[in-house]
Amino acid sequence: MRRYIKIFSTFARACLVRDMTFRVNFLLECLTSLGWMSMNLAFYLLIFSFTPEIGRGSGWSREPFFAFVATGLIINAIVQTLFMPSASELTEMVRTGGLDSVLVRPLDAQFLLSMHRFDFSSMANGLVGLGLLIWSVLCFPAAPPLIAWLLYPLLIVCGVAILYGLIIMLAAATILMGRNQSLYDFWFYITNFSRYPAEIYAGPWGDPLRSFCTFIIPILLVVNVPAGTLARPLSGEAWGMVVLTFAAAGISVGLSRVVFQAALARYRSASS
Amino acid sequence: MSTAANSESHHTSCGWLLGLRSWWRMLIICLEERLAYRSDFALGTVMRFLPIVTQVFLWTAVFAASSRTDIAGYSRDNIVAYYLLTMVTRAFSSMPSLAGGISRSVRDGSVKKYLIQPIDYVGFLLASRIAHKLVYYIVAILPFAAVLFFCRGYFPPAPDGLTIAAYILSLLLSFLLGFFMEATLGMIAFWFLEVSSIIFAYMLFQYLLSGHMFPIDMLADIPTGITGVSLADVVRLLPFEYTAYFPAAVWLGKITGWELVRGLLIEIAWLVIMIGVCRFVWWRGTKRYSGFGG
Numbered sequence: 315m316r317r318y319i320k321i322f323s324t325f326a327r328a329c330l331v332r333d334m335t336f337r338v339n340f341l342l343e344c345l346t347s348l349g350w351m352s353m354n355l356a357f358y359l360l361i362f363s364f365t366p367e368i369g370r371g372s373g374w375s376r377e378p379f380f381a382f383v384a385t386g387l388i389i390n391a392i393v394q395t396l397f398m399p400s401a402s403e404l405t406e407m408v409r410t411g412g413l414d415s416v417l418v419r420p421l422d423a424q425f426l427l428s429m430h431r432f433d434f435s436s437m438a439n440g441l442v443g444l445g446l447l448i449w450s451v452l453c454f455p456a457a458p459p460l461i462a463w464l465l466y467p468l469l470i471v472c473g474v475a476i477l478y479g480l481i482i483m484l485a486a487a488t489i490l491m492g493r494n495q496s497l498y499d500f501w502f503y504i505t506n507f508s509r510y511p512a513e514i515y516a517g518p519w520g521d522p523l524r525s526f527c528t529f530i531i532p533i534l535l536v537v538n539v540p541a542g543t544l545a546r547p548l549s550g551e552a553w554g555m556v557v558l559t560f561a562a563a564g565i566s567v568g569l570s571r572v573v574f575q576a577a578l579a580r581y582r583s584a585s586s
Numbered sequence: 587m588s589t590a591a592n593s594e595s596h597h598t599s600c601g602w603l604l605g606l607r608s609w610w611r612m613l614i615i616c617l618e619e620r621l622a623y624r625s626d627f628a629l630g631t632v633m634r635f636l637p638i639v640t641q642v643f644l645w646t647a648v649f650a651a652s653s654r655t656d657i658a659g660y661s662r663d664n665i666v667a668y669y670l671l672t673m674v675t676r677a678f679s680s681m682p683s684l685a686g687g688i689s690r691s692v693r694d695g696s697v698k699k700y701l702i703q704p705i706d707y708v709g710f711l712l713a714s715r716i717a718h719k720l721v722y723y724i725v726a727i728l729p730f731a732a733v734l735f736f737c738r739g740y741f742p743p744a745p746d747g748l749t750i751a752a753y754i755l756s757l758l759l760s761f762l763l764g765f766f767m768e769a770t771l772g773m774i775a776f777w778f779l780e781v782s783s784i785i786f787a788y789m790l791f792q793y794l795l796s797g798h799m800f801p802i803d804m805l806a807d808i809p810t811g812i813t814g815v816s817l818a819d820v821v822r823l824l825p826f827e828y829t830a831y832f833p834a835a836v837w838l839g840k841i842t843g844w845e846l847v848r849g850l851l852i853e854i855a856w857l858v859i860m861i862g863v864c865r866f867v868w869w870r871g872t873k874r875y876s877g878f879g880g
Contacts (some may be wrong), residue, residue, distance in 0.1 A: 342783035357799055361644075365652035368644070372651070411654050503636035510640060514647040523639070 321421070322429060329432040343435035351387065351439050353449035355446075358383060377453040379547035385541040386449035387508060389473040391440025393481070398430040398501070401481045403486050409487075412584050424574050428482060449455075451544060458544045463472070465556060469540035472563035476536050480504070481565025486577035508533045532562035598853070609707070612713040617721055623854025632729055634673065641669045658804040664838060666740040670733065671834035672798055678728065678757045679764030679796075679829035681715065687789070689781045695848040708769060708868060714764055735821070744840060752846055756833040758855045766828050766860035773864070776871030795821050797831025825856040 333340045358379065366377040369445070374382065404427055407413040416426050451458065484500060487509040512534045515524035527534040533564050543550060604852065649655075649662040687709070691697040700707040730747065744750070764852055771788055775781050793799055805818040832849055835841045 336780075339780060339783060346783055346790065348599075348788045349787060353790060353794050358592050359646055360800065360804060364654065364657050367651045369647040370650045372647070500633050501629055503633045504641050508771045510644055510647075514643045515644075517646075520643055525642075534850075562829070 324422040325430050330434055333405065340435055344438040347435055347438050348442065351442060368511060369513040369516070373513060373546055374511045374513065377450045380547050381447055381450035382511060382537060382541040384443040384450060385440070385470070387443025388440050389444065389470055389477065389536060390505070391436050391443060392474050393477045394436035395433055395440070395476055397428050397476055397481050399433045400428050401485050402548060403431060404485050411583055417578070423578060424482065427485065428478070455543070459548070459582050462543045464550060465543050466540055469543060469556065469559055471557045473536040473540060475563035476532055476566045477505070479570035481530070481531070482532055482574050486573045489577040489581050504531070504533060508536045508538070511539045532566065533535065534543035535559045535562050610714050612710055612870045613717045617717050621721060627651055635729060635733055638669050638673060641697060641839045641872060642666050646713070653820045658801060658806060660801060660803070660841070663740040664742070666737065667742070668801055668834050672830045673839050675757060675830050675833045676798060677722065677730070678719070679760040681768040683765050684711070684715065684765070684768045684782045685772035685785045686782070688769060689775030689785070691707055692775035692875070693779050695877050697875070701872060703852050708864060713766060713771060719761065735772055742838065745837060749836060749839070752850060753833055755829070756836055756850060759850070759857055760833060762858060763825060763853065763857050765858065766864045767825065770860065770867050773867045773871050792826055792829065795824055795826040797827055797834070801835070802827055802831050825860070828856060835860065
């Protein structure tokens with residue numbers, strides 16, 4: 315384990331040195347990342363100029379909703395910084411046979427493939443998310459209880475773990491399909507469901523979709539549960555969702571490991 | 587004299603024929619290339635419908651909570667129809683990997699093969715993009731038809747024939763406008779080798795200002811500080827709206843009569859400008875480009 319931590323920190327340091335070598339590019343990446351986030355925030359402000367809340371009686375009025383958005387920003391910043399750059403490189407590695415050189419190294423292939431490259435510019439969004447969270451919580455009529463603050467970071471870790479599991483399963487699909495340029499698109503589209511409160515998925519089509527995205531692909535738990543813990547009282551149902559999120563995180567990581575190993579077993583080298 | 591004229595005419599027709607044959611060959615190559623990874627391509631096509639699902643539920647929730655029947659002149663059904671129509675427009679005007687591909691070819695030097703071959707690079711890119719789009723439509727027509735049929739209840743009655751013709755024309759123009767805008771963007775690589783951040787910034791502006799994110803009419807009440815000029819008025823001065831908002835608004839009957847004619851003429855004017863800019867940037871870029879080695 316210590317060896318892996320050491321290698322992980324070496325990778326992180328190398329990526330940071332690389333980012334700092336091209337400082338202007340790094341700054342531009344931070345700015346464009348912040349631009350995308352600002353655009354979304356402007357869109358939400360526009361929506362709240364038409365409505366007092368999102369979903370009748372849902373409780374997601376402006377400040378709680380911005381706490382929700384902030385939570386999403388923090389979780390996505392962690393995932394985009396740590397895992398996404400490596401996963402998006404996998405497509406070409408499979409197609410060109412570059413994966414072979416990873417498989418012959420005396421290290422765990424999943425570790426190497428999912429954590430060898432970092433994108434520190436994505437952390438900019440996380441920092442803004444943190445600021446937005448503090449502003450939103452200060453605007454709440456009542457401060458969240460201590461237990462909510464204790465649970466919040468743990469649920470953030472669970473959210474990251476669920477998304478990590480999803481990335482690894484998409485990476486496994488890349489290995490099986492030979493090429494999966496849609497990996498990043500699929501990631502964007504599927505996480506799109508988690509960008510809004512689960513309460514918007516209501517009605518004859520919304521209810522089954524909500525169940526699917528809660529129990530089958532638990533994408534709706536990723537942001538909804540940590541944000542809900544802070545923004546709303548912890549009732550009986552909310553505790554159930556907290557337990558479910560912990561379970562979903564464990565299952566996602568475990569299942570993704572099994573699927574990834576199975577995909578590697580079926581890998582056919584593309585190199586000569 | 588007559589023989590010379592006949593020979594010239596023969597040469598001209600042969601030149602046209604050869605040009606057409608080259609284009610046809612390029613089209614076939616690109617079709618084969620696109621179909622090489624069919625499962626990835628089909629998956630990507632189907633996935634593009636996922637964001638619209640979120641938008642339908644989001645706007646349903648917004649209308650339910652606000653108790654309004656109309657936002658910026660759009661009912662809930664209108665907004666859903668609008669997002670579906672912008673998806674159709676983006677199927678024409680979006681140019682995935684075009685700017686990135688051009689900048690990469692400048693950066694790694696592969697662009698030089700087009701400089702020494704009797705092939706017009708911009709023409710080649712246009713042919714390959716047409717092929718790309720043709721394959722996309724062949725694959726996407728079924729899911730598109732299914733989604734539009736399934737969501738037909740959100741649409742107002744179909745417009746008259748003339749409006750449909752104007753809609754189709756605006757779609758074709760949006761394809762060409764999108765192509766020349768992004769091709770020009772990619773050629774910035776002749777000056778700055780690494781343009782990924784510029785491309786990303788362009789995508790952001792494009793997404794926001796084209797009406798892809800929300801109808802531009804929603805900005806009509808946002809002041810700019812200049813008396814009588816709203817944010818929507820400023821956005822309409824740019825070419826972006828023709829790559830998403832304009833065709834959708836035409837189909838929904840938001841733009842009619844002389845306003846529609848004026849809109850189409852402005853779109854054509856933007857296209858002519860962008861063709862000129864693209865050709866100029868290519869000419870200037872290749873003048874300063876240096877390629878070494880094999």
